[in-house]
Amino acid sequence: MGFFSVLGDCFQILKHTFRQVFKRPFTYFYPFEDRIYPERTRGRHIHVRENCTACAQCVRICPVVAIRMDKEDKMYEKDCALYFDYTRCIFCGLCVQACRFEALFHTPVVDLSEGDRDDLIYGPDKIETLDRDPLKWRGRRFR
Amino acid sequence: MSPDILDGSMDIWFGPQHVSAHGWATKLTLVGDYIVECDPNAGYFHRSAEKVLEFKNFRQGPLVLERMCMLEAFLAEYPYVAAVEKIAELEIPERAKVMRTIMMEMSRIHSIQFWWGQFNAELGFFTMALWPWVDREYSLDVFEELTGSRHTVSFSTPGGVKYDFTEKVMTQLNRAIDRFEDRLVKFKDMQLGSPTFRARTENIGLYDVKQGLKWGLSGPPIKACGVPMDLRKDDPDPNLAYDMVDFDVPITENPEHPGQSDAFDRMEQRFAEAETAVSIIKQLIPQIPEGDIVDPKARGKANRLPEGEAYARVEGTRGITSVWLKTEEKGQTAYRAKIRGPCIASYYALKDLVPGSKFADFIVIFGSLDPYPGWWDR
Amino acid sequence: MIGGVMLQFDFFAWLAGIPDWILGVLKWIYGIFSYVFHWIFNVFTWIWTTIFIPKNFMFLFRAVIFPGLIFVVMALIWAVWFTRKLWGRIQDRRGPLHMGKYGGLQLFADAIKLIGKETIIPDKAKRWMFRFLPGLLLVIVLLPFAFIPWDTVSAVDGGWAISDLNVSLVLAFAFLTAVPVIALLAGWVSGSKYTLIGGFRAANNQFAAEIPMIISTIGCAFLARSLSIFDISMAQSSLWFAILLPINLATFLVAAIASVGVFPFDAPVADSEIIFGWRTEYTGIYFTLTYFAEFAEQMLYSALIVALFLGGPNGLPFLPGPVNFIIKFLITFFFFVLVSSSFQRLRQDQIVYFCWKYLLPLAVLNVIVIMFAVVYLPGLMLPLLGVG
Numbered sequence: 001m002g003f004f005s006v007l008g009d010c011f012q013i014l015k016h017t018f019r020q021v022f023k024r025p026f027t028y029f030y031p032f033e034d035r036i037y038p039e040r041t042r043g044r045h046i047h048v049r050e051n052c053t054a055c056a057q058c059v060r061i062c063p064v065v066a067i068r069m070d071k072e073d074k075m076y077e078k079d080c081a082l083y084f085d086y087t088r089c090i091f092c093g094l095c096v097q098a099c100r101f102e103a104l105f106h107t108p109v110v111d112l113s114e115g116d117r118d119d120l121i122y123g124p125d126k127i128e129t130l131d132r133d134p135l136k137w138r139g140r141r142f143r
Numbered sequence: 144m145s146p147d148i149l150d151g152s153m154d155i156w157f158g159p160q161h162v163s164a165h166g167w168a169t170k171l172t173l174v175g176d177y178i179v180e181c182d183p184n185a186g187y188f189h190r191s192a193e194k195v196l197e198f199k200n201f202r203q204g205p206l207v208l209e210r211m212c213m214l215e216a217f218l219a220e221y222p223y224v225a226a227v228e229k230i231a232e233l234e235i236p237e238r239a240k241v242m243r244t245i246m247m248e249m250s251r252i253h254s255i256q257f258w259w260g261q262f263n264a265e266l267g268f269f270t271m272a273l274w275p276w277v278d279r280e281y282s283l284d285v286f287e288e289l290t291g292s293r294h295t296v297s298f299s300t301p302g303g304v305k306y307d308f309t310e311k312v313m314t315q316l317n318r319a320i321d322r323f324e325d326r327l328v329k330f331k332d333m334q335l336g337s338p339t340f341r342a343r344t345e346n347i348g349l350y351d352v353k354q355g356l357k358w359g360l361s362g363p364p365i366k367a368c369g370v371p372m373d374l375r376k377d378d379p380d381p382n383l384a385y386d387m388v389d390f391d392v393p394i395t396e397n398p399e400h401p402g403q404s405d406a407f408d409r410m411e412q413r414f415a416e417a418e419t420a421v422s423i424i425k426q427l428i429p430q431i432p433e434g435d436i437v438d439p440k441a442r443g444k445a446n447r448l449p450e451g452e453a454y455a456r457v458e459g460t461r462g463i464t465s466v467w468l469k470t471e472e473k474g475q476t477a478y479r480a481k482i483r484g485p486c487i488a489s490y491y492a493l494k495d496l497v498p499g500s501k502f503a504d505f506i507v508i509f510g511s512l513d514p515y516p517g518w519w520d521r
Numbered sequence: 522m523i524g525g526v527m528l529q530f531d532f533f534a535w536l537a538g539i540p541d542w543i544l545g546v547l548k549w550i551y552g553i554f555s556y557v558f559h560w561i562f563n564v565f566t567w568i569w570t571t572i573f574i575p576k577n578f579m580f581l582f583r584a585v586i587f588p589g590l591i592f593v594v595m596a597l598i599w600a601v602w603f604t605r606k607l608w609g610r611i612q613d614r615r616g617p618l619h620m621g622k623y624g625g626l627q628l629f630a631d632a633i634k635l636i637g638k639e640t641i642i643p644d645k646a647k648r649w650m651f652r653f654l655p656g657l658l659l660v661i662v663l664l665p666f667a668f669i670p671w672d673t674v675s676a677v678d679g680g681w682a683i684s685d686l687n688v689s690l691v692l693a694f695a696f697l698t699a700v701p702v703i704a705l706l707a708g709w710v711s712g713s714k715y716t717l718i719g720g721f722r723a724a725n726n727q728f729a730a731e732i733p734m735i736i737s738t739i740g741c742a743f744l745a746r747s748l749s750i751f752d753i754s755m756a757q758s759s760l761w762f763a764i765l766l767p768i769n770l771a772t773f774l775v776a777a778i779a780s781v782g783v784f785p786f787d788a789p790v791a792d793s794e795i796i797f798g799w800r801t802e803y804t805g806i807y808f809t810l811t812y813f814a815e816f817a818e819q820m821l822y823s824a825l826i827v828a829l830f831l832g833g834p835n836g837l838p839f840l841p842g843p844v845n846f847i848i849k850f851l852i853t854f855f856f857f858v859l860v861s862s863s864f865q866r867l868r869q870d871q872i873v874y875f876c877w878k879y880l881l882p883l884a885v886l887n888v889i890v891i892m893f894a895v896v897y898l899p900g901l902m903l904p905l906l907g908v909g
Contacts, residue, residue, distance in 0.1 A: 003879075006338045010864075013333055017270060017863045020611050026277045027614045040291035040306065063203035092206050092297045093290075097305065106291065155714055163793035176869075265793040267784060267866030273612040339785060339865040502718070503868045506793050 037108035042091045044109050047082050047127045051103035054080035058095035058104055064088045067095060073124060079103075081124035086112055152179065155502075159187050163265055163506055166516035169493065173502055181497040181505075183490050188520035196480035201227045201301055201445045204477070208466070211484065211517045213294040214257050216286075217243075217250035218459045222466035223480070224299040225382060225455035230470055231301060231444045235382045238434045239303035244384040245427050246289070246298060247457070248420040249316070252323065253282040254460040255417045259330070262410070262510045266343055271333050278326055281319040288315045302441020308431065316428070320421055327418070334410060344406035348496055348508035351403040358495070359488035362462030364512050367404035367412035369396040374458035383457075388426040393419045406511035413513075416460075447473045461485040461513050484518025491519075580676065583683050588671040588843070593663060593820075597813060600820050600854065601628050607858045632809055640805040645712025654707045655803065655810035662700060662817045665693040669824045670751040672842035673758075673834045681843055682751055682834075689750045690742060693825065694735055697780070700818065701727035704789065707811075708799035719798025722869050723782060723789035729873040730779035730786070733880035737773040740766045740888040741829045744895075750825070754833025760905045761832040765894075768887040770830045772880045777822035778861055779872060781815060785864035786872055823853040 028035070037043070059067045066088040073081035082104075096104050107130060114120055126132075151174060158168040166188035172180035195207050204227070205220035212219045221243065228235065256279040264272040283293045289312045290296040290305070298304055334340055352368045365372055371392035375385045393415035395408045404412075450472040456465035462485025469479045489512040497505055572578050583589055602617070602625060609616025617624030642651055668689035674680025686692060701723045708720020742748055744765065745756035753762075763770050779786040790798035800811050827833060827849045834842030836849065867875065895902045 009332075009336045009338050013337055013863050014859065016329055016333060017611050017859060020270075020613065021607065021859070023610075023613070025610065025613055025615045026280070029615075029618065038288045038291065038311070040289070041287065042291035061202065063199055063206055090206065090295065091292060092203075092295070093292075093305070094202065094206075094297075153714060162796055263865070267787055267791055267793065268864065269608070270612050270862050271865075273614065277613050337865060339867055342867060342871050343865050501868065501870075503788065503791070503794050 037110065039108070040106075041108040041110065042093050042096075042106045044086065044107055044112055044122070045084055045096070045127060046105050046107050046130060047124070048103045048105070049075050049079045049124075049128060051101045052076075052079040052082075053101050053103070054078055055101070057098040057100070058082075061094045061098040063092060063094065064090055066090075070124075082127055083124070084122040084127050086120040086122060087117060151175075157505065166520070167490070167514075169505075169509075171497075171502070171505065176501050176503075178497050178500055178502055178505060181493050183493050185487070185490065185519050188516035190517075190520065192521045193480050193482055196223075196477050196482075198476060200475050201231075201448065201477075202442075204480075205299055206295070206297055208482070209295055209297065211482065211521070212254075212459075212461075212515050213517075214254040214515065215250045215460045216294060216296045217246045217298055218254075218457060219464060220297075220299050221247060221457050222455040222464055223468070224301055225380065225457070226453040226466050226468040227301040227445060227448065228382065229453035229455060230448050230451040230468065231441075233302045233438055233441050233444060236303055236435045236438060237432045239436050240382055241384045241387070241427055241431050242304050242308060242436065243299060243382075245316070245424055245431075246286075246296075246304075247383070248423045248427075249282060249285060249319075251420045251460045252417055252424075253279055253286075255413050255420075256282060256323075258413065258460075258513050259334070262513075263334075265506050265510045266340070268340075271330075274326070274333070275330065278319070278323050281315075281322055285312065285315045285319050288312045300437065300441070301445035303435070303437030305437070307436050313428070316424070320424055323417075324421055327414070331414065335407075335414070340410075341407060343504075343507055344410065344511065346400075347406045347500065347504050348511055349400065349403050349405045350492075350496055354495070355404075355492075358492040360462065360492060360512075361488070362459065362485055363409060363412045363416055364404070364462070364489055364492075366393065366416075367395045367408040368402055369394050369404075374456060374463060378456075380455075380457065384427060384430075385423075387430055388423050390419055390423055390426075406507050409511045409513075447475055450474070459485055461515065461518065462488065464518075482521050484515075484521065486512075486514040486516075486518035490514050579679070583676055583681065588666075588669070588681055588683055590663070593666045593817070596820060597817050598628050600816050601813075603854065604816065604819075604858050607855065608862055611859070611862050635809045636806050638805040640807065641802075643712050643802050646802065647710040647712070650706065650710040651802075652807070654703055654710070655807040655814070658700065658703045658707075659810045659814045659817065661696055661703065662814045662821065665696045665821055666824070668693050668750050669821075670754045670828050670833050671846050673755065674842070675751060685749060685751045687747065687749045687752075690738060690748045690753065693750065693821075694731075694738075697818070697821070698727070698731065700814075701789075704799045707803075711799070711802040713802055715795045715797075716799050716801045718795045719789050719801065722791075722795070723799055725869050726779055726782050726786060726789055726872060729876040730776045730880075733772055733876050733884050734776035734780060736881060736884040736888070737766075737769040737776065738829055739884075740769050740891055743888070743892065750828050750833075754828045754835065757832040758835045761830065761835075763830040763832075765891050765905075766830065766887050768883050770826070772884045772887075773826060773830070774857070774860065776876060776880055777826070778857065779876060781818045781822060783815070783819065784861040785867060787866055788869040788872060791866055819857055820854065823850055823857050826853050 054069065054071055056069060059069055066085045068083040068085070070081040070083065075081075091106075093106065096106055109130065112120065153173045155171045155173060156168060157164055157171055159166070161168075168184050168187055170180075170182040170184065171178050172182075190210075192207050192211060196204055199207060204223050208223045209216040209220040227233075256275040259275040260272040260279070263269070286296055287293050289308070290298050298306060350368075352365070352370050355365045355368055355370075361372065371394050373392040374380075375390075376392050379385050393412065395404065395412040395415060397404070397408050448470045450470060452467065452469040454465060454467045456463050458464075463483075464485055465483045467481040467483075468477050471478045492512065493509060497508055500508060572581060585591060605627070606616040606624065617627035620626040620630045642648055667683050668686065670682040672681035675682045675685040677685060704723035705720040708716040708718075708723070711717075741753050741762050744762060745753040747753060747756070778784075782789045788794075788798075790800060792798075795801070800808065803811055824846075827846060831849045831853065832845075834846045836845030840848075
C-alpha cells in the first residue's frame, strides 16, 4: 500500500463527497410537506358505529389495554362507544384484524401530537370522525 | 495484573449517560491511554420481556419479540412464532414461507444499513453515517407499504403471515434492492477504501476462532474469522425457504491473519452479508408461489396450545437468535419463555477482548461487534 | 431697654441679605455643574474632533466595522451557517432551514437558546478559571484577524488592511499556539476525567500539527523575503505561491484542520469516545464561546491560506482587493469543510504519526525544491517572483 495509492483513495472519497454537494437533498420540509402514506399505514383508528356489534373482540385482543368500551352509550341498535387511549396504543393492528364486522380501521393519520395528555384519549366523538382542528404555526398551516 | 501497574490507574464509567452508550454502561480501568480492565454491566435496558411473555397470548407474543430489536423486527419475531408453530403443529402455507424469508433478508439488510451509519458515527464520519440511512429509508418504505408500520412490523403470526404482497410492495422491494446494489460500490469506496478507516480498524479487536467460540459468538463476528457457521445452511428451518435458493455462506478470510478477525474484517463481513441477502431476495422474488398466506385453522389452534416445549432459532443479523417456550395444557399464554439474544455474548466478550487496547479504540471494538442493548437486557 | 443690651445683630440687614446668599449658593452649584459639564463636553468635543479627523475616523472604522471586529463576527456567524448547511448537503439533508431565509437566522436562535440555558459549574471545577477561559479563548482566536491583509493597500496608505507589522506571521502563530494551552487548562479546571483526557488530546493535536504547519509557511516567507503576512501576499502580485508551493498548500490545509481539531482530527472533542472532550462541562454561554472560537479558528486558517498561498487580495484587477480576498476565502473555506467531512476520525497517536511522518517531510521537501530552483534556475524563477 504505497503512498500514492493512499493519496488516490483519499481523492476518490473527496470526489464522492464533492459530487454529493450538488445533488438534491433526500429530506423534505416535514411539517409543511408530507409524503403520501401507504394505504396500510397503521395510524390512528376510525370507528364505524353502524357496523359495530359490541362484540368486544378488539378489547380482548389489545395487548396494552388501550381500548375501553362503553356499552350503555348506544347510537344504533347494538353498537357501543369506544375510547382509545393513544398514550398506550402501540399501533400493532391486532384490533383491526380482530374486528369481523368492518367496524374498526386504521387511517394513515400518524401525527397525533397534542399539547395535553388528556387530549390523546380519543372518546367516541373523536374516534368516529377524521375531522380535527388544523394546526397553524408562524402563519403556515400544517396538518 | 500486578498491583503496581494499577497504582496510577483511573476508573472511567463509559456509562449510561455517555453519548455513544445508549442504554449500557461499561466500567473501564485505564493506565495511561491503555485499558487494563473492562467490566461490562448489563441491566440498564431491562424491560423484563420474558416475564411479559408469560402474560401475552400467542398472537400478542410476537409484538414483544419484535420490540427486542426493532432494527431486525422480522427476524426477531420469527423464533417465537416458530416455537408456537412447533408446539401447535401448524402447517405453514408455501407462500407464507417464501414471504417470511424475503422479509427476513430485507430486515437483515435494513439492520446492516443502520449499523453502518451507527458505526461510522462512532468513528466520527457523519457523511457515511447518513448515506446508508438514506437507503435504509427505502427499506423502511418497503416495510411500511407491506405492513403499515416502519419498525414494529407485527408481520408473522402463528400459522403464516398477516399481510400479503401487493404489486406496490413488489415495486418498492425491487426499488430498494436495486438502489442498494447501485450504492454498494460507492459505499465500498468510502468504507473499505478509506485510508482513515483502515488506520482505525486494522488489527483492532483481534481475536481468533477459538476465542470467539469460547465467548459464544455467532453470526458475523465469527463468520469474519473465516468459519462458515450459518444456521441458514447448517440447520435449515423447514418453515423457511432457504432450500429454494442457491447461496454461499458469506465469510471473510484475511490473508494477513488467517483464522482471526479484526474490526476491518467485520466490516467486510457485513458487506458480504448484505450482498448475500440481496442475492437471496433476488432469487426468491420470481419463485413466490400463489396461495394462502395464513393457515385458516391457525387462529383457532393458536388460541390454546397443548402442553409442550419447543426451541426455535434463526440466524439473525447479529448472530443466533433463539427462543425456548414451554406451555401448559390448554395454556393461553406461555408458561415460561426464554430469549437468548446474540449480543449477550458479544457484549461480555469485551471483558477479554478490550484489555490491552487503547481507550480510543474501545468504541471501535464495541461497534464492530454490532451489539444492541435490547438483546442482552431482554 | 431696661437691663438689656442692644443687639449687635441687625436682623433686617440679615433678612435683606438672604436673596444674595441664595443666589451665591445657586451660583456655586451652577459653577460646579457647569464645570463638570464643560469638562465632559470638552472631552466629547475632543473625541469628536479626534474621530472626525479623516485618518482617525478611518482607523476606527477599520478596527470596529469593516475588516475589524463586527465584520469578523458577522463572517463568523455566516461561517457557522455555511458549515452546517454544507455538512447537511454532503450528508444528503438540508441543514438548518426554519429560522429566517434558508435557516440564516438559525445561529441567532441557537445563541439565544444557549445563553438562556442554565450555566452549570461542576463542584470540582476551579470556578474563576472555568468562567474566564472561554472568553479568553475567543479573544485570542479573534486577535490574529488584525494581521490578515484584506486589501492591496495597507491602512497607513489609506487602504483596508489594518496592521502591517514586519513579524506578523510569527505573531499570528504565537497567538494560535495559545489556543490548545487554553483547551488543556479548560480540561484541567473542569474537574472531570473526560475533560482532562480531552485537554491532553488537544495539546497532543497541536504538538502534532504545529511544526508541519509552520514549516509549510517557511517557503512563502523565503520567497517573499519577509515575515509580514502583508508583504507575503503582496509579493504574489505576479504569481501565486500556490503554483510554486502546491504541496505546502496541501500540507498547510491538512495541518490547519488538525490544529483546529475538526472532523478527521477531532480526537480532542471526539463525541463517541470522550463525550465532548475538554468542552464537556461547558454549558450555556461558555459553550457558545468555545463553539464560536472553533469556527473562528477555522476561518482564520482559511484566511491565512488565502493570504499566504492564493495571492491574498491580488486577483482580478477590476475588483477591489477585499472582494478578491473574500471570493478566494469562500472557496478555501468550502474546501476546508469538504475535507473535514470526508474521513473517519484518526486516533491521537495516528495524528502524530501522520503529521510527523508525512506532512513534515513533504513540507520540507517542497521548500527545498523551490530553494534549489531559485538558486540554480534564477533566470526562470526570479522574473516569476517579480525580482530583478
